[in-house]
Amino acid sequence: MIIAPSLLAAKYAGLAGEVARASRSGAEWLHLDIMDGHFVPNISFGPGVVRALRPLTKMFFDVHLMCSKPEILLEPFASAGADQITVHVELGERVSPLIWKIRSLGRKVGLAINPPTAISTVRPYLDKVDNLLVMTVNPGFGGQEFIYETLPKVQQAAAWRRERGFDFRITVDGGVNFKTAAECARAGADVFVSGTTLFGQRNFKAAVQKLRKIVTAARTRQPVPAPALAGA
Numbered sequence: 001m002i003i004a005p006s007l008l009a010a011k012y013a014g015l016a017g018e019v020a021r022a023s024r025s026g027a028e029w030l031h032l033d034i035m036d037g038h039f040v041p042n043i044s045f046g047p048g049v050v051r052a053l054r055p056l057t058k059m060f061f062d063v064h065l066m067c068s069k070p071e072i073l074l075e076p077f078a079s080a081g082a083d084q085i086t087v088h089v090e091l092g093e094r095v096s097p098l099i100w101k102i103r104s105l106g107r108k109v110g111l112a113i114n115p116p117t118a119i120s121t122v123r124p125y126l127d128k129v130d131n132l133l134v135m136t137v138n139p140g141f142g143g144q145e146f147i148y149e150t151l152p153k154v155q156q157a158a159a160w161r162r163e164r165g166f167d168f169r170i171t172v173d174g175g176v177n178f179k180t181a182a183e184c185a186r187a188g189a190d191v192f193v194s195g196t197t198l199f200g201q202r203n204f205k206a207a208v209q210k211l212r213k214i215v216t217a218a219r220t221r222q223p224v225p226a227p228a229l230a231g232a
């Protein structure tokens, strides 16, 4: 299991301190939401900010590009210190070359899918990605309500992974809190992006520990497959 605090929910006036807080919490990844004001109706920050934060922590930098033209951003984010770069499947025929380019830059590859997009659209790429990011809110803003209708997509991706022996991780992103994280874990998620829930706590480390405990408990309560019928 990986916990990935989303910097979008940090206090921007004290970003360095916020990164330090996340880093000391024991969370493995720092999720960096990049918004261009076009793919989504909001603007966050760019490669310059990522570059400035890179020396402050050893956390894995998980860059989520919610951008219409990721082609022009891959190299800048790779050189700024991204460990993984995620692009959206909604970009259609541009997805394959984008995956190839991220790989050629020596970075892990992520593919994200928005709530209204059918899960079948990611199927052709699953043997080529390290991470499938299932958006559990409509992208653009932190602090939104979790959309429960996205959970069957997590289940479907987990089923494909099991059946075909793929080894991508499944990330959930948006509205992940102490309750919804458990449901995501039961559906098959392994990476939990959480902004508001984690950065909103005074004790970040305790919040990460609590999230981890909840996910672990949810996983061990996975439904046990029904025993085979005698003679069946």
Ligand code: DX5
Pocket: 006, 008, 009, 031, 033, 064, 137, 138, 139, 140, 141, 142, 143, 144, 173, 174, 175, 176, 193, 194, 195, 196, 197
């Ligand atoms: C939404 C972003 C998310 C967001 C999650 O567009 O991709 O990463 O920061 O934030 P919370 O946990 O506040 O929903």
Ligand code: ZN
Pocket: 006, 031, 032, 033, 064, 173, 193
């Ligand atoms: Zn994100």
